[in-house]
Amino acid sequence: MAFQLSPGVNVSEIDLTTVVPSVSTTAGAFAGAFQWGPVNKRILVDSEITLTKRFYQPDSNTYSSFFTAASFLAYGNNLRVVRAVGANSHNAVSAGAGIQIANEDAFEFSYLHSDNTNTHGAFASRYPGALGNSITVSVIDSGSSFTSWQVNGANVSSYFTGAPGTSNQANAAGGSNDEMHVIVIDSGGKFSGVQGTVLEVYPFLSKASDATDSLGNSNYYKNYIFNNSKYIYAVDPVDYSNTHSTWGSTISTSFATVATAETYNLTNGTDSVPTDADLINAYGLFANAEEVDISLVMTGAADITVQQYVIDDIVTYRKDCVAFISPRYSDVVNQAGNETDNIQSWLNSLSRSTSYAIADSGWKYMFDKYNNVYRWIPLNGDIAGLCVYTDTVRDAWWSPAGFNRGNLKNVVKLAWNPNKTQRDVIYSVGVNPVVSFPGQGTVLYGDKTLQSKPSAFDRINVRRLFIVLEKAISTASKFSLFEFNDGFTQAQFVSLVTPFLRDVKGRRGIYDFKVVCDSTNNTPQVIDSNQFV
Numbered sequence: 001m002a003f004q005l006s007p008g009v010n011v012s013e014i015d016l017t018t019v020v021p022s023v024s025t026t027a028g029a030f031a032g033a034f035q036w037g038p039v040n041k042r043i044l045v046d047s048e049i050t051l052t053k054r055f056y057q058p059d060s061n062t063y064s065s066f067f068t069a070a071s072f073l074a075y076g077n078n079l080r081v082v083r084a085v086g087a088n089s090h091n092a093v094s095a096g097a098g099i100q101i102a103n104e105d106a107f108e109f110s111y112l113h114s115d116n117t118n119t120h121g122a123f124a125s126r127y128p129g130a131l132g133n134s135i136t137v138s139v140i141d142s143g144s145s146f147t148s149w150q151v152n153g154a155n156v157s158s159y160f161t162g163a164p165g166t167s168n169q170a171n172a173a174g175g176s177n178d179e180m181h182v183i184v185i186d187s188g189g190k191f192s193g194v195q196g197t198v199l200e201v202y203p204f205l206s207k208a209s210d211a212t213d214s215l216g217n218s219n220y221y222k223n224y225i226f227n228n229s230k231y232i233y234a235v236d237p238v239d240y241s242n243t244h245s246t247w248g249s250t251i252s253t254s255f256a257t258v259a260t261a262e263t264y265n266l267t268n269g270t271d272s273v274p275t276d277a278d279l280i281n282a283y284g285l286f287a288n289a290e291e292v293d294i295s296l297v298m299t300g301a302a303d304i305t306v307q308q309y310v311i312d313d314i315v316t317y318r319k320d321c322v323a324f325i326s327p328r329y330s331d332v333v334n335q336a337g338n339e340t341d342n343i344q345s346w347l348n349s350l351s352r353s354t355s356y357a358i359a360d361s362g363w364k365y366m367f368d369k370y371n372n373v374y375r376w377i378p379l380n381g382d383i384a385g386l387c388v389y390t391d392t393v394r395d396a397w398w399s400p401a402g403f404n405r406g407n408l409k410n411v412v413k414l415a416w417n418p419n420k421t422q423r424d425v426i427y428s429v430g431v432n433p434v435v436s437f438p439g440q441g442t443v444l445y446g447d448k449t450l451q452s453k454p455s456a457f458d459r460i461n462v463r464r465l466f467i468v469l470e471k472a473i474s475t476a477s478k479f480s481l482f483e484f485n486d487g488f489t490q491a492q493f494v495s496l497v498t499p500f501l502r503d504v505k506g507r508r509g510i511y512d513f514k515v516v517c518d519s520t521n522n523t524p525q526v527i528d529s530n531q532f533v
Contacts, residue, residue, distance in 0.1 A: 016492070018476065018479065018492065018495070018496040019476070019496070019499075019500075020472050020473060020475075020476040020496060020497060020499075020500035021472065021475055021476060022472070023293075023468060023471045023472045023475060024078070024293055024295060025295050025387075025391050025396040025464070025467075025468060026076050026078055026295060026296070026387070026388040026391050026392070027078045027079075027080065027293055027294045027295045027296070028072050028076060028078060028079040028080065028294065028295070028296045028297075028298065028384055028388070029079070029080050029286045029292075029294040029296065029297045029298070029321070030065075030068060030069050030072070030079060030080075030081055030082070030297070030298045030300065030381075031081070031082040031083075031084055031279055031282035031283045031285070031286075032062075032064070032065025032066075032068065032069070032081075032082075032083070032084060032274075032279070032282075032300050032302075033061060033062045033065045033083070033084060033085070033273060033274050034055035034056065034058075034062050034065060034066065034081075034083045035055065035056040035057065035058070035059055035062050035129055035131050035271070036054075036055055036056035036127050036129055036131050037054050037055040037056065037083045037127055038083060038102070038103035038104065038127060039083050039084070039085050039089075039100075039102035039103055039127065039128060040082060040083070040084070040102055040103065040281065040282055040285065041082065041083075041102075041103045041104075041105070041285075042080045042081075042082055042285055042286075042292060043055075043080065043081050043082070043083075044078070044079070044080055045069070045073065045079045045080070045081050046073075046077040046078065046079075047073055047077060048070045048073050048074075051066070051069055051070060051073060051079075051081070054081075055081065055083060056131060056191075057370040057371075058368065058370055058371070059371070061271065061273055063368060063371075063375050063377075064300055064301040064375070064376075064377060064378065065300050065301070067366065067368070067375060067377040067381070068298055068300035068301070068377060068378060068380065068381035069081055069298075069300075069381065070381075071366075071377065071381035071382045071385060071409070071410065072296075072298060072381040072382070072384050072385045072388075073385075074382075074385060074409045074410060075382075075385030075386065075388045075389045075409070076385060076388035076389075076392075080286070080292065080294060082282040082283070082285050082286075083282070084274040084278045084279050084281070084282035085100075085102075085128050085129070085271075085272060085274055085278065086271075086272025086273050086274050086275060086278055087100075087272060087275075087278075088270060088272035089128040089129060089270060089271055089272035090128055090268060090269055090270045091124045091125045091126075091127065091128050091129075091132055091269055092124065092125040092130075092132030092133045092135065092266035092267055092268055092269030093120040093121050093123070093124045093125070093235075093266060093267070093268055093269075094120070094121030094122050094123045094124070094137065094264035094265075094266055094267075095119070095120060095121030095122075095264075096119045096120050096121060096268075097120075097268055098120075098267075098268035098269055098270055099120055099124070100128050101124060101127075101128070101233065102128070103127075104226070107226070107233050108226070111124075111233065111235055111236075120235055121235065121264065122137075122139070122234065122235060122236070122262070122264060123137045123232050123233065123234055123235060123264050123266065124232065124233045124235055124266070125231065125232060125233075125266050125269055126229060126230060126231050126232055126233060128269070128270075128271075129269055129270075129271050130269050130270055130271045131190050131191070131269065132266055132269035133188060133190075133266060133267055133268075133269045134186055134187060134188030134189065134190035134191060135184060135185070135186065135187070135188075135191075135199075135231055135232060135265075135266045136151060136152060136184075136185045136186075136187040136263060136264065136265050136266070137182065137183070137184055137185075137232055137263070137264045137266065138151045138156065138182070138183050138185070138261055138262065138263040138264070139180055139181070139182050139258075139261065139262045139263075139264075140164065140180065140181050140258075140261040140262075141164050141177065141179065141180040141181075141207075141255075141257050141258055142163065142164050142165045142166070142177050142179065142257050143177070143257025143258045143259050144257075144258060144259065144260050144261045146160075146162075146163035146164070147163075149261050150261075151183065151185055151261075151263050152185070152187055152196065152263075154196060156183050156185075156198070159183060159198060159201045160181050160201070160203045161203065164179035164180050164181050164203075164204060165177070165179050166178060166179060167179050167204065167206060167211065167219075169206075169208075169211060169212070169251055170206070170208060170211070170251050170252075173250075173251045173252040174252045175208065175250075175251050175252045175253050175254060175255065176254045176255065177207075177254065177255040177256075177257050178206045178207045178208045178211065178251065178253070178255050179204050179205070179206060179207075180204075180205050180206070180207060180221060181201075181202065181203050181204065181205070182200075182201075182202040182205060182221065182225065182234075183198060183200070183201050183202070184198070184199045184200040184201075184202075184229065184231050184232055185197065185198055185199060186198075186199050187265065191231070199230075199231055200228075200229055200230070200231060200232075202221070202224065202225065202228075202229075204219075205219060205220070205221035205224050205225075206219045206220055206221060206251070207220075207221065207246070207247045207248070207249075207253075207255045208220060208248075208249065208250060208251040208253065208255070209248050209249065209250060210250050210251050211251050220248075221234055222234045222235075222236075222248075232266075236248070243256050243257070243258050243259075244256065244258075276302075276303065276305045276306050279302055279306045280305075280306060280309045283297075283306070283309060283310055283314060284313075286314055287313060287314055287317065287318070289318045289320055294321050295320070295321045295322070295387075295467070296321065296322060296324065296384040296387055296388070297310055297314055297315055297321055297322070297323045297324065297384075298323075298324050298380050298381050298384050299323065299324065299325050299326070299380055300378055300380065300381070301326075301328075301329065301378050303328060304328075304346070304349050304350055307323075307325045307350060308350060308352065310323045310325075311323050311325075311350075311352050311354060311356065311357045311450075312352070315354075315356040315357065316354055316356050316357075319356070319467075319470070320467055320470070320471050321356070321467070322356050322357065322358055322449075322460075322463060322464065322467070323356060323357045323358070324357075324358050324359075324360070324380035324381075324383050324384045325350075325357060325358070325359050325360075325380055326359070326360050326362065326363065326378035326379050326380045327342065327343050327346045327359075327360075327361070327362060327363075327431075328342075328346060329363060329376065329378075330342070331343055331345075331346050331362075332361070332362040332363055332415045332416040333363055333376055333415040333416075334415075335416070339362070339416040339418070339422070340418075340422050340425050340426060343361065343426055343431055344425070344426070344429060347359070347429055347430070347431065352450055353450060353451055353452040353453065354449070354450050354451060355449040355450070355451040355457040355458065355462075355463045356449070356463065357449060357450040358383060358432065358448075358449055358450065358460055359430060359431045359432060359450055360379045360380060360383050360431070360432050360433075360434055360444070361379070361416065361418060361426060361431055361432065361433045361434050362378075362379055362414060362415045362416045362434060363376045363377060363378050363379060363414070363415040363416075364376070364377055364379055364382070364408070364410075364411045364412070364413070364414055364415070364434075364442070365377075365411070365412040365413045365414070365415070366410045366411065366412055367410075367412065374412065376415060379408070379434055382408045382409065383400070383432070383434075383444060385409075386400040386401075386405065386406055386408070386444055387400045387460070387464065389405060390405045393405065395507055395508075395509060396461070396464040396465060396467070396468050397461050397462070397464060397465035397468070397504075397508075397509040398461055399447040399459070399460060399461045400444060400447065400460060400461075401432070401443075401444040401445060401446055401447040401460075402443065402444070402445070403440065403443055406443045406444035406445070407441045407442065407443055408434065408441070408442040408443070408444065411436070411441075411442040413436070414434060414435075414436055414442065417435060417436050418433050418435060423435070423445065423446075427446050427448065430448050430449065430450045430451070430452065430458070431446075431448075432444060432445070432446030432447065432448055433445045433446050447459055447460045447461060448460070449463055465509055465510070468504075468509075469501075469504070472500065473497055473500070476496055476497070476500075477493070480492075480493055480532055481532075483532075485522055485526075485527045485531075485532050487518075487519075489532070490517045490518050490519075490522060491517075491518075493515075493517045494515050494517050494518075497515050498515055501513040501515065517533070521533045
């Protein structure tokens with residue numbers, strides 16, 4: 001506080017209450033291939049229903065990614081998903097060749113405020129993929145017969161309360177004919193399951209770039225569709241030399257009209273399987289601990305190159321989360337007794353010793369209700385899910401394995417059900433067996449990390465215990481930054497950490513602890529170096 005020059009009362013409130021905050025231990029992370037949804041963008045998903053809404057149902061190219069995520073969501077409700085696509089995955093467009101518009105940020109940067117010279121037509125599907133070819137968009141303004149407005153043979157005027165004309169805002173500004181209707185239809189039936197289903201209706205949008213609605217929000221058709229549609233973007237019309245020449249002008253304009261309703265069947269949307277490089281780019285969105293808080297990183301059916309990247313450049317780099325990996329499909333499915341050798345060969349190729357990675361023994365056979373078939377799915381989504389379940393019923397420092405907390409869900413059968421001899425071999429190299437016992441279900445029957453050095457950190461629960469301790473205490477320690485390194489701050493830090501560790505001890509996480517923060521480790525040299533130990 002400032003020194004007072006004359007008598008007076010100055011009141012200052014200084015908050016000296018401190019606690020170690022709770023930290024998330026159940027937040028999952030996954031990157032993979034999906035049919036629909038934003039590309040290279042972290043999306044929070046809380047259930048399989050939400051997963052389907054944001055990334056659509058699985059197909060023959062995306063089922064392993066979809067069901068890895070869905071398997072995790074069977075145990076928890078906090079998963080961040082990044083969609084990866086190949087370079088040849090394109091949005092469907094109303095004219096010309098398809099183009100990849102990865103997500104809303106890419107569209108806003110490149111197309112929302114463009115110079116009206118695009119060659120892709122008036123509309124584009126919201127996201128890359130062949131699914132966009134199912135979309136039809138139709139537009140009508142005051143120049144067309146509203147009551148006879150038809151799209152693919154069906155009259156759609158009943159979806160609107162009246163014909164478009166001139167808005168009150170345009171009329172007051174001296175403009176005219178600014179209103180237009182837009183309707184989005186699932187002509188292919190891919191989204192709704194029924195051809196011709198109306199997906200979205202946008203009445204009385206404006207051609208004026210500065211038009212607003214009653215709440216002051218933009219009513220310009222490009223902006224409004226960008227802000228509200230789940231299926232399309234409105235791109236600048238192609239024919240600016242004639243009928244659309246005034247669209248995008250200010251509200252005071254007398255806008256050109258179109259003689260007939262314009263209907264666009266979006267085409268040239270394509271799918272492309274993501275490469276290892278595409279998946280690595282997607283997983284890179286989880287690398288910065290200051291941007292996103294995660295605890296459990298699944299790799300799905302990714303191969304060794306991606307698994308190595310996740311272990312080296314995500315979890316080991318961050319040191320606040322763990323990775324879950326499974327052997328390759330070709331290692332365990334229909335291998336006729338070669339599974340043990342294949343898994344050892346896989347681990348030798350991976351060649352990683354780290355307590356921040358957890359390996360399981362295979363794949364499961366589960367039912368795909370969306371396509372009415374059975375699929376082989378890697379188990380790492382389930383193993384990460386068991387950690388979530390363990391945190392829910394106990395704590396992060398309890399083992400997720402065994403008959404009490406290690407039962408897997410949605411397993412018809414295992415690709416490989418290792419016996420005792422086989423379990424001994426793979427467990428000795430850090431692979432946790434998943435075993436089906438008659439009448440007792442399918443169980444995670446090991447709790448090792450991939451650390452080859454014998455120590456307490458070769459156990460899943462010990463690694464996760466220290467992640468909780470380090471994460472919570474480091475978060476609380478940030479509030480000691482830039483404070484004086486004196487006896488008061490040192491004592492304050494001890495009183496901050498001690499109750500937290502006492503609570504962990506009471507919950508059987510640690511046997512004992514000691515907190516040292518005083519003149520013995522904060523010597524004058526440490527203090528003069530602007531450090532706090």
